[in-house]
Amino acid sequence: MKRFLVIFEGRIQSVGFRAWCQRYAIQYECTGWVRNMANGMVEMQIQGDPAKIKFALSKIKEGNRFIRVNDMHTKEIALQSDEKRFETRYY
Secondary structure, three states: OEEEEEEEEEEOOOOOHHHHHHHHHHHOOOEEEEEEOOOOOEEEEEEEOHHHHHHHHHHHHHOOOOOEEEEEEEEEEOOOOOOOOEEEOOO
8 A cells, every 4th residue: 555646737727637536546446635736736645556556647647638647746655544535625
């Protein structure tokens, strides 16, 4: 089990990106949260099996015709043992 802080850059706000992140996090059985940042980036914390996190992040990074991820920065952070689901947060 691992947890990562992920910062996304690109065309990722006002295009359904947070829902896109939540979809794949849930599909790959991860917990955590995602939220927009005031600077136009999106911040996410994702926790779960490292292989499943890798799959989820690769699907998120693919984007779609509206979403374009130009860059993704990841950093391993401390686990949160009491977390039960993945959610969208607001500022």
